[in-house]
Structure formats: structure tokens, C-alpha cells
Amino acid sequence: MIPILFLLVIGAGCADDAGSSAGPTVVVTTDVLGDVVEEMVGAHVEVVTVMPTGAAPHEFQASARQAADMRSADALVINGGGFEEGLDDVIAGATDDGVPTFVALDAVATLPVADDPEVVDPHFFSDPARMADAAAAALDFLTDAVPELDTDEVRADAEAYLASLGEVDADAEQLLAAVEAPDRTLVADHEVLGYFADHYGFEVIGSVIPGASTTGAASAGELADLAATIRATGVPAVFTASSSSDELARTLADEVGDVEVVELFSEALGEPGSGGETYLDMVRTNASRIAEALS
Numbered sequence: 001m002i003p004i005l006f007l008l009v010i011g012a013g014c015a016d017d018a019g020s021s022a023g024p025t026v027v028v029t030t031d032v033l034g035d036v037v038e039e040m041v042g043a044h045v046e047v048v049t050v051m052p053t054g055a056a057p058h059e060f061q062a063s064a065r066q067a068a069d070m071r072s073a074d075a076l077v078i079n080g081g082g083f084e085e086g087l088d089d090v091i092a093g094a095t096d097d098g099v100p101t102f103v104a105l106d107a108v109a110t111l112p113v114a115d116d117p118e119v120v121d122p123h124f125f126s127d128p129a130r131m132a133d134a135a136a137a138a139l140d141f142l143t144d145a146v147p148e149l150d151t152d153e154v155r156a157d158a159e160a161y162l163a164s165l166g167e168v169d170a171d172a173e174q175l176l177a178a179v180e181a182p183d184r185t186l187v188a189d190h191e192v193l194g195y196f197a198d199h200y201g202f203e204v205i206g207s208v209i210p211g212a213s214t215t216g217a218a219s220a221g222e223l224a225d226l227a228a229t230i231r232a233t234g235v236p237a238v239f240t241a242s243s244s245s246d247e248l249a250r251t252l253a254d255e256v257g258d259v260e261v262v263e264l265f266s267e268a269l270g271e272p273g274s275g276g277e278t279y280l281d282m283v284r285t286n287a288s289r290i291a292e293a294l295s
Contacts, residue, residue, distance in 0.1 A: 024146050027073035029084045029091070030057055031269045032125050033104060035279045036135050037077055040158040041142060041149055048073075050087070054268050056243045061086045070094045075145040077138060080105035081122030100145035107137035111194050115210045126196035126266060128172065128283050132165040168280045172287035176200050178295040185233055186290075187226070189240040189249050192266045196286075205229055208238065208249050223252060230256050237261070237293035242276065243268035262293045 025046045028034040034049030041047065050066050051057060057079075062070070067090045070076055076094055078084060080103035084091065095101045105122055108130040113119040124130045139158045143150040184202040186193050190209040197204050206226045209218050218226075230238075230252075237260045238253055240246040246261055253259040264286045270276030275285040 024074035024148055025069070025072075026075045026077065026142060026146065027070050028077040029070075029087055030079050031055065032267075032279055032282070033077055033079060035269060036131065036161075037138065037142075039161045039278075040135060040139055041154055043157060044151075044154050045146060045149055051084075051268070053271055054243050056241075057083055057267050058085050060084065062090050066090075067093070071097050071099060073099050075099070075142055076101045077142075078103055079122055079125075081110075081120050083122035100141070102138050102141040102145075104134040104138065107134045109133075111198060113191055114194065114204065114207075115191070121191060121194045123192045123267070124195050125279070126193055126286075127199040128165050128169040129199055130195055131279070132162055132169070135162055135165065164280060168283045172283050173200065175284070175287040175291045178291045180295070183294045185235050185294075187230060187235050187238045188264075188266070189238070189244060189246065192241060193239065205233060205235065208252055218248065223248075223255075227252060227256050230259060235259070239264050239266070239290065239293075241266045241268070242270055242274075260293060262289055264289060 023046055025048055026037060026041065027048045027050065028037050029050050031049055031051050031053050034047065034051075038047045038049075048069055050062060050070065051060050070090055071094045073094070076091070076099050078091055078101060082088070091101070105120065105124055108124045110120045110124065113121045124134065139155070143154065186197055186202050186204045187206050187208070188204065189207065191204070191207045193202075193204055196202065206229050208223070208226065210222060236258070238249045239262050240249045242263050242265050244267070246263065249261050253261050265276030265282040266286065269278065269282060276282045
């Protein structure tokens with residue numbers, strides 16, 4: 001005879017399994033977009049972010065479990081433009097499987113990569129105004145793709161967060177007002193600040209790694225040219241992404257002399273206490289660090 005206690009345990013386990021898959025799931029590729037989506041709809045639906053905090057987005061590879069999550073999601077939110085280049089195959093598989101997919105880059109006014117005008121720069125999120133456009137479009141997409149989110153309560157929560165994006169944009173503008181017009185020149189580890197520069201009235205005069213990905217490489221000649229540009233313009237800082245190595249930028253700064261290497265949360269969020277825990281924190285901290293370095 002099978003003990004009654006054993007049958008009760010089996011029954012309890014089956015009930016737990018059934019309850020764990022009751023609600024819809026929205027999967028988001030990057031931690032930056034994951035934070036935005038969580039703030040808008042996370043109280044009403046499960047939001048799963050694929051990339052952990054601080055991951056290098058151009059290089060990140062999904063685990064088998066993460067790939068399965070993306071392909072079984074009720075909706076998928078991605079950055080687009082090749083930003084998540086290590087996830088391209090998994091994203092394509094999910095869309096081929098019929099997962100409704102929102103491409104944030106498609107919702108904003110885009111800019112080309114400086115070194116290749118035929119390539120779209122994917123780093124739109126350095127501009128909170130463009131992020132607000134993407135977030136509003138994502139809300140419309142999600143309320144259509146996930147019926148449970150098509151409620152007045154969800155829209156009210158999301159609208160409150162959209163208002164906070166406008167507030168952080170104004171905060172950044174105020175912080176950056178300390179930088180005089182002649183000093184509004186930027187050098188970054190790769191082409192990551194184009195949208196920031198476009199929105200706030202700065203000029204990007206070069207990058208350590210040409211192109212929009214940290215997976216690229218710079219030749220000795222390109223680094224020499226950039227060093228000469230920095231000397232000629234007197235740029236006091238090179239800005240690097242917290243999620244990538246700053247070794248090459250530090251080598252350049254040592255070569256030029258009297259140049260500070262300043263870390264930004266330019267592609268990924270930071271750990272608790274870092275100043276880049278959320279997208280709103282990320283915008284304020286980046287603006288503050290840029291203003292301090294250039295003013």
C-alpha cells in the first residue's frame with residue numbers, strides 16, 4: 001500500500017507546478033529596457049530580463065534556459081539595431097516562433113554611426129527623451145500583445161513612469177548647464193554617446209574603438225589620430241562604459257597625458273549603491289559625471 005502521506009506530498013507538488021505558470025510573461029533582453037518595462041508594467045505581469053546587471057550587451061550570450069524563456073514568452077522587448085548581437089539568433093528564433101516582438105529602436109528618431117552612415121546607431125537610450133518615445137510605444141505594444149495589461153490601472157502606472165522620464169531629462173539638462181559651449185566635446189570608448197550629444201548639444205569628436213560595438217578593434221594609426229585630436233582640442237576626459245574594459249582608454253589617456261578616464265553607465269545598469277541602479281539613476285549619474293569632468 002502506498003502511504004497516504006506520500007500521496008499528499010505528490011498532490012501538493014502538482015498543485016504548485018500548475019500555479020507557477022498561471023500568468024503571462026514579458027521577456028526583455030537588456031537590463032536598461034528591463035528596468036523601464038518593469039517600472040511600467042511589472043506590478044501587473046511577470047517581467048523577465050535576460051541580461052544580468054552590468055552585462056556587456058554586445059557580447060552577452062544566452063543560456064539554454066534564457067533562450068527557452070525568450071521563445072516561450074507572451075511578448076518580447078528588444079533594443080534592436082544589432083545592440084544585442086550575441087542574441088541575434090535567439091531573437092530571430094523567437095520571432096519565427098510567433099512571439100510578438102517589440103523593437104525599441106524602431107520607435108525613435110535614429111542617428112547613423114559616425115564611421116558608417118549606412119549603419120544605425122543603436123544607443124538611443126543615452127537620450128531620455130527618445131527613451132520616453134520608446135517606452136510609450138512599448139506600452140501600446142504590450143497592452144495589445146498581452147490582454148491582461150489592457151487596463152486603466154496599467155496605463156495609469158505607466159503614465160506616471162513616463163512623467164518621471166520627462167523629469168529626469170530636465171534634471172540632466174540642469175546638471176549639464178554647467179558645461180560651457182566650447183567645452184561640450186566628447187570622446188568615448190566606442191560610439192555610444194551620439195544620441196546624448198544630439199539631445200543635449202554636445203559634439204562627439206572621436207571614439208577609442210571606431211563603430212558602435214565594443215567587439216571592434218582600433219588600429220595603431222587610429223589611436224594615434226585620436227590622441228592628436230585630443231591634444232589639439234584639449235579634451236580633459238575619455239568616457240568609458242562600466243560594462244566593458246577600460247584598458248585601451250587608459251592606455252590612450254596615459255599616452256596623451258593629463259586626461260581623465262571617467263566611467264559611465266552608458267550601456268548597462270550598475271549594482272546597488274553604484275549610482276546606476278535604475279535607468280533614472282543612470283541618466284542622472286551620467287549627466288553629473290560628464291558635467292563634472294568637462295566643467
